[in-house]
Amino acid sequence: MNILRGIAVSGNVGIGKAFLLTSKPLELRRVRIPEDNIETEQKRLEAMLNLTRKELKTLQARIHKSLGSEFADFLEVQIQILSDPALLKICKRHISDAYSAEYAYSKAVAEIARPLLDARHSLFKERLADIEDVTNRVLRNLLSLPSVSLIDAPAGSVVLAHSIPPSEIVLLDPKRVCGVATEIGGRTSHIAIIAKALEIPAVLGVERLLEKLKGDERVIVDGQRGQVLLAPTERRISRYEDEIKKYAARRESFFDEAKQAVITLDERKIDISANIELTSEIYSLKRYGAQGVGLFRTEYIFLTKRRFPTEEEQYRIYSEAAIQLKPHPLIIRTLDLGGDKVFPGYEESNPFLGWRAVRFLFDNEDIFLDQMRAIMRASAHGNVKIMFPMISDVSEIKRVRLLLKRAQDQLTQRRQKFDPQMEVGIMIEIPSAALMADRFAEHVDFFSIGTNDLTQYTLAVDRGNEKISRLFNHYHPAVLQLIRRVIGVAHKAHIWVGVCGEMAAEALGVALLLGLGVDELSMTPCAVPVARRIIRHVRVDTLRKITGRALEYSTPVEVIRYLRRELSRKYPELAVLFLERKSACST
């Protein structure tokens, strides 16, 4: 047995048989052919290009049907490469010089694509993946190598690869693939996003994965702990199988839970929403029992496309989501990226305190207005609300309002429909905004408290920094006081308050936030069932008393200890949930 570590990206645990997807570039030797064969060699190349074109067209039609045009379009470039006249000219010349078609083709591609290697803009470099993808396809056909494709993955496969090429990612089928592990790729890679949306367990960035692999062994992908187990022992397998069974049973009971109304024993109605980044997640959030979307992150649309999506592209995505969720709300957060993610080469010593989110968008008004118009147009199709992150100063919300007005005027001029009453809210995640919440309240329709950033900025702790991450704790009384203050001020101003940080995905956090008077909770879809169960078994007035006392403590450890004890005593049937301070997804 071999245990490898990587980045835990999605899902629970998958056990299956290794399905190796080789996507490393083929290494070709320089092969000479007899002069007499030159003509047949040219014809062979043509035939294989035609075959490859047919393959890609079939693939394109298939993807178009299963995932939509958004995913099928990129293949157009690959198909055009097959009939690229400049490429074919060079290639034919090499064959005329008595080189084999394989060698001629790969040499020609390398020659013509060379300038892309030092393209200044990473967008263009990204195209190298497409070029490599299609070139490998042609070469495999020329060499009559069986091309391994995810189409052929049998049921119960764990897909292992160096990286998964673009034309293959779209073929991932959760019915047949029970796990994915790759050597490269991170949390925001294309494969990570698709695996998450399809709820396939995935671990990425596993170094030397293929080297350690024998080929046909069983593999366990643990998407919770970020581990890949090659040829696991029977004992391991049965332990993991138990875990999967428990998980499945729990999910079943969760889906039952999803049918119940979300109302507390003292009849407070709480809105339960989900945080998502892809429209394809809407299906799973409904099954988990979330009503709407409390946080639709738009960064991923940018990160997968590696460029700013156009107004039309965004409008299509947002309106599709709005229609699917109707009449429940879809709260879209405007782009929350830092300049460092947008402009390759641009660096800051303090990105979290830097040029990001609205600060970046104010300096790029075209991008901001594109997004505003796209969101507004989607509001004609459902219950859409817009939300702005990283607001620290009242002048910023005033400026946002002016821009929104301008976007409205543009749409009116274009005679495009939108909901003029669309709610406008801000994230409360910077201490200055929390402290001044009363001044912000008059300009917005709602607040959404982002507990992750609020904690990070209040405690001055970068939780990505392992040396100090233990200091990151959203149960810190300072953070809780800010939350209490924001909710109090908002209710006085008659606006509603939601929480969309990880705190809302923890059992203890849910109880605490209910006690503080929150109106809406938004969390990762898999945490919804636990939140629903808690809501249905508690009284808000009881929780108010408990949280009131909790806030008198001085350290997060004391707060947690007190809450656990009191809540477990008061609600013994929920004690199991309260005693485990983890995301409700894994309990």
Added chain:
Amino acid sequence: MTSSEVIIKNKIGLHARPAAQFVKIAEVFESKIWIIKDGVKVNGKSILSLLTLAAEQGSSLVLQADGPDENEAIQALAKVLEEEGE
């Protein structure tokens, strides 16, 4: 031979989708098509060559066409390059 100077208006430059669209339209014409950027001249019907130009928004290009339908070609293709994207 006809030529025309154009500035790329598309936000993402002559990137995947716009480049693919350019080639699709260029292929319709019988004339030979070239694009010149910073002294580099490439075949306008070659997707790979277009991509290697790495022409970003604001780049200035010269479009050239030579053949029986050169005027129509220049007109149609200049329009593609000057489109702001959808």
